[in-house]
Amino acid sequence: MDPLLIGFLLIIFLALAFDFINGFHDTANAIATSVATKVLTPAQAITMAAVLNVVGALAGTAVAKTIATSIVPQEYATLQLTGAALLSAIAWNLFTWWKGLPSSSSHALIFSLVGAGVAAGGWGIIIPKGVQKTVTGLFTSPLLGFIVPILLMTLLSWLVLRHMRPRTVTGTFRWLQIGSAAFMAFSHGGNDAQKAMGIMTFALSAYLGTQVEQVPLWIILSAATAMGLGTSIGGWRIIKTMGFKVVDLKPVDGFVAEASAAAIISGATALGIPVSTTHTISTSIMGVGTTKGFRKVKWQVAGRIMQAWVFTIPVCIALGWLFHKALLLLG
Template sequence: MDTTMVVLVIVVFLALAFDFINGFHDTANAIATSVSTRALKPRAAILLAAGMNFVGAMMFTGVAKTIGGSVADPAALDNGLQVVIATLLSAIIWNLVTWWFGLPSSSSHALIGALAGAVFVGAGSDKLNYGGFTDIVLALILSPIIAFVIGYLVMQLLKVIFAKRSPHTVNKGFRTMQIFTAALQSFTHGTNDAQKAMGIITFALVTSGQLSEMEVPFWVKLSAATAMALGTSVGGWKIIKTMGTKIFKIEPINGFAADFTGASVIFSATLLHLPISTTHAITSAILGVGSAKRFSAVKWSLAGRIIVTWFITIPITAVLAGIIFKILF
């Protein structure tokens, strides 16, 4: 086995490790509200999320192509494999740090920021596709704003529709419906998040000459989907606690509104081939729903910490990827 193939194997391993970590880091996205309202028991919720993540990951590749070709042209990089290694190490480190502190940060931000930083330092500023990078960052910024607004409006509509119903009856019905929205949200999470590792692996295959274009091979789809599902099955209890209990006291009707909103925004982005942060979309939906319930019910200090993490992720992972590239190569 020549040196290029050895490095490529390392890249695939790191990409699947990132996907596995992304799975347990982002498990909370899909199931935090259903667990907190006791619509699902924790273990059942995690198994549901793992299964639906796998199904969603196997069905789409548009986001993978965007990830793999919009930030830089892999065929134009002489040291593309080294760039990808620095990218993945930076994103993995940041995901583990934010998981340790229980902060629902974005794996998407981490990966995009790290890739941009690694390309800038490792290949030169002229190799960075600023237009494609800007489009992705714009989608990452706008999606949580859209999710917040839609979550607020959905919750206001539900309040009007069920204003005269017994709260006990309403919550009982929505607790059952949360099982379906948790499944839907897990599916949409797989359609968007798992494709990011697929895109990075395909990027590496193109830059190493193993592929001639950004078409995701079946084995890449299957391995990334499996890694995501296995990671999801581990569960990210610290982030589940943050999203499910610490932002505001979630009732089944709130959980349904947040899950439906998050799934709608994520799937719309997938159909547009845009990699967005599932974490941001779902957390923002929860914040929007909480604001509609009662503005003062939301613990804005915690929300502020989460938002700060969102904004610092791209620059930190970009710098970290540049440093890692310099140290290793």
């Protein structure tokens, strides 16, 4: 068999492995609040998240095109560069999963690609506009994730909640939260699965030796399937952190956090901006918590989450660079 084809198939395997790991690493994004409020059982939540992650993954390719064409030019695409980025992102995802930290799989992949690109051709080959789009999403999505739930909860409290009995509020929002959890799962699949689609398209460009701008159907279907399978496994370490250790949640809180985060992620997906679903839902949960009083949020846990966010960029750039150098030495 052609060695180049073997290398390409290995890259596709790594990309699908990343997507699978992303699924179980980020399952908590879609279902942690629903499990914490006991609106859904873990089995029900995971099943729903798995199905809707797949549906969301099939909904578009704008984010995939950003990854494939707007971080490192496709004329510099090589299998070693792509493999280094994937190995770096997978290593960081597994480490943060082991530690129970909801870090960003999205930014792990993107900045691993940056690191590998720098190792391949220096900082000059990195496309500033594409990285700027990613950095914009990095900062604005968690900021909006914090602010929007506060505004939504304030609006709900003024228009609806103050006129309802506590038991009625709980009963009503238990049903509404199922819908918001479904929306969150759909938006997660729509944004996150596209990162694997993008890196596989980048690898395809390296294999064919020509630019590939449209994401092939087989890449879309395989990435969606891998994301769904990964989600079905579940990531219980991170679910515990997200759902139980940041703030005590009620169904209305879960609804507000999920609906806010899902709307922000869906908007970013439509614009082709790869954002972190982890960042967005984490800050949404914190935003909901602050409406109960700042003391209700366990800021020490929130601090550990933020540490993982801060370290993701430099660590993944360094890992991407190191993996690329290692792969070149291995031939």
